[in-house]
Amino acid sequence: MQYTLSEGIRDHVKIRRRNMEALTEGRRVEKVKKWLLQRFNNMKLPEKLIWLFLIVVVVPIISAGIYLTNELREDALDEAISQAALNNERVRQRTAEVLRVPVFVSNNLMFEDRIRTLVNTRFTSTFDVVQAYRQFNVFSYYKQYYPDIQSMRMYIENDTMINNWEFIPVTETIRERAWYKEAEANAGFMKWYYVQDETNGGHPYLSLIRRMNFLEEKTFGVLMITIKPAVLDWMLNQEMYLTMIVDEHDNVVASNDQTKKGQKLGSVLENSEEKEGQALYEAVVDGSKSQIIASDIVVDELSQNRLRVVSAVQHYHIVGNANTLAAKGALITFLAALAAFGIITLMSHLFSKRLAELSSKIKLVAKGDLSTSVEMDGKDEIGELSRQFQHMVAELNASIQTLKETNRQKVELQQNQSDIKLKMMASQINPHFLFNTLESIRMKAHMEGAKEAAGIVKLLGKLMRKSIETGGRPIPVEQEMEMVRCYLDIQSFRYEQRLSYKLDLDPAAKGLLIEPLIIQPLVENSVIHGLEDKGEGGTVSVFVHLETSGLRVVVKDDGKGFAAERLAEVQHFINDTEEEARIGLRNVHQRLLLTYGRGAGLQVESQEGEGTMIQFVIPLKGEGRDA
Known part of the structure; x- marks a missing residue:
């Protein structure tokens, strides 16, 4: 039964919260409508005509122009992206063809016995090394047959050989380089690296690095085949948009914009929104928003890393014509609007002149000159309005008298309604308290006997008698606190050890008169609401002190409290002045406001899990004897 009741209360709170939110939203919309209507009514006729012209003519034209321009821009951008994607694919395929040559050559060199014999021979003199180099022409043959190759060299672990820029003995400096460490650690190593070529001024070039294993000798060498940069640059220079070849470390190894070559891709593409595996994304290139198209270059299945072709389609290259067309459209729209503005101004002047004359007559009547005569030519709305105004002036005196009588009756009716409302609020009482208390008395009497139950019945009778005897008249604070004590004693009986209370009444405040209940x-x-759902119970404290500002009443509990959102709802609820006000916080709040003025309302403070404090201050009257 307790679970069902709690569920019902929560559902009721949710429904009420939704209703309050809907009501608040409705009131907000009504306020906005009222504000707009008031602003419109406050405008002069010329202003209204100008605003009407702007809303009906200028705004639709500008909106249509913006829409068409955006559509043109989007179409141009989509077409450019499609073309750039085709170009990117073409570059990717042509680059793959160029890069397959070093892979093919390295595959052939893997089975070249002359290399195996040369790098694994332990020479006894420099003359023997030079003679062996003269007889070795394999690298020269491949460079002559494949002009796209710039250089070929092999790094070897043979200190009897000398460096002729084709065979380079490994030094400690070379061993510290990342590509050599990776090749030394991986027997099947074959990768593309953007590395410096010490045989060509130390400039970086795109190179294929491959480990060549000599199984019988249990040795290895590292082969490096470098591509001519001019081959890649010539191929990329044929592209309209910015196109780059990027290695897996985001180094730009080739580009149709030489200023980008050698940079990191992140420094070229600012604010990049690239995601892993994404082929199309946005970035900023040279300060311009751009569409980026990226695709992987598949050279050989044995390659252990990837190269990418990255194309950047800058928006300002594409939408320039659309922007020019938009500027021309804006100029034409401005000239047309300027001409229409002149016509509207002239027409508004003709209207406002007649209205100004009528307004001057109305001002005379507003000052009390009911003898004013309004005569205006014309059968239009302004002429009809002047004739109706003349008729209105003739009946104004009688209307004023009627209005005064109506206002007097209205004030009297409002005063009567306030008195009735106060009496209704004062006469309300919560039946749940009586029912729950009587049930508790019955169960206690049944289980333990009649003495304790009789005492509770006596307290209950005393409480009800004092409530009925007040009759809505002010009572001493001491009598009100006695009713509070009776109530807490009864509730202590009901909750047993779960409820304790503290009452602190300032002796100087005992005789002050306050509203009952x-x-x-x-x-x-x-x-x-604070302690009933709290399993371990708690304490309720009531403090009534006489201060300079008035009689301060504080009611505190250490119950469950409520969150800031719920606190805002409670504060809104107690200030609701509609006729369906119920008992509880709102009842007390409204009675305080009606009796003692706006400064005497309830002040509610609460923190979830720590409790709630409610207080109010009643101003004093006549030497502190009457609150």
């Missing part, structure tokens, strides 16, 4: 509902709220 103004503190007890706050205490009831703390018990029911």
